[in-house]
């Protein structure tokens with residue numbers, strides 16, 4: 437017989453698990469709980485994996501998804517919308533406070549249910565059939581999903597076809613990774629980890645692509661294009677490379693872009709750092725000349741082509757550059773009025789150091805971030821360099837997950 441322990445949840449940790457303390461002072465993680473709840477269960481390896489709720493929080497709601505108990509795609513569906521919004525805003529303020537920065541939240545824009553237009557699914561073929569979905573919590577096991585409250589309806593409708601692809605093209609040993617993106621031309625699917633293409637497999641894949649009306653199916657780097665999988669970026673249309681980064685929801689992208697546009701109004705020369713396929717660069721080129729810098733050549737080539745095919749945009753130039761190893765230096769930044777920066781989760785420490793040291797050139801930096809902790813570190817550097825930080829807009833594109841994105845503006849002069 438194993439002993440149950442009763443604990444009170446103090447707060448949620450960064451990954452969304454409840455955090456409690458035993459009387460002996462041991463920290464225990466308790467998934468799917470909320471602050472203030474009293475829970476009981478067996479502690480193993482510092483976790484109560486299957487807690488019974490003794491006293492529920494007033495913020496607890498019934499999760500709408502039948503897969504929620506198992507699927508790792510969502511971790512906060514048991515909290516009310518108000519709770520999740522407050523928790524995300526607080527996690528940004530907490531990360532900034534840890535760097536000694538006081539900040540205010542301008543607002544939070546939460547993407548609606550069923551709005552995720554880009555998702556990475558996993559698929560496996562086994563003796564007993566195909567599984568397709570997200571990984572279970574804390575596990576390599578794939579939860580076979582048939583409904584989902586985050587994915588766009590077009591992605592959900594394609595799951596049977598994606599299962600057919602897994603059945604035809606997954607080996608028994610490897611997991612398929614399926615990156616699916618919805619755009620105006622339909623679904624764009626990039627699959628990696630599949631069996632080598634043979635004429636027979638190509639034929640099957642082509643038949644599935646046709647039946648599901650996929651715009652493009654990329655099989656481990658070999659694209660089959662039925663329609664150009666364009667994405668609109670302002671007045672331009674871009675064909676992203678297969679599996680390329682795009683903001684996860686159209687609503688989230690619009691919220692980020694609105695803040696960036698407003699902040700950079702009137703700027704004649706803008707540099708877009710970590711530009712991707714041009715989410716910010718191309719709309720900004722309606723009113724400003726833009727220099728787009730990005731580490732990967734393929735998205736930049738797509739951005740460049742999108743600019744060349746569009747009408748009425750100001751000049752856009754591109755530069756492939758590793759901004760961690762070779763950030764833009766002060767003399768390279770001086771020719772710009774304003775900066776937009778949107779680094780990966782690790783942030784932009786090297787670039788922040790260069791921006792912080794600026795005495796001439798840009799007076800505005802619109803800073804988009806997908807990680808509050810690295811953002812807080814970089815913000816501290818900016819503020820130490822004399823920049824003032826505007827209130828922070830929280831943009832929640834990953835509803836019901838612990839991810840949180842922000843955009844704010846640094847100003848000087």
Ligand SMILES: C[S@@+](CC[C@H](N)C(=O)[O-])C[C@H]1O[C@@H](n2cnc3c(N)ncnc32)[C@H](O)[C@@H]1O
Nearest residue numbers: 710711712715730731757758759760778779780
């Ligand atoms: C969060 S995404 C933003 C992309 C784009 N701004 C958008 O909104 O679609 C971060 C981008 O940074 C790029 N990146 C990651 N590490 C980089 C590095 N060391 N140097 C330059 N670019 C990098 C990625 O390829 C990706 O396109």
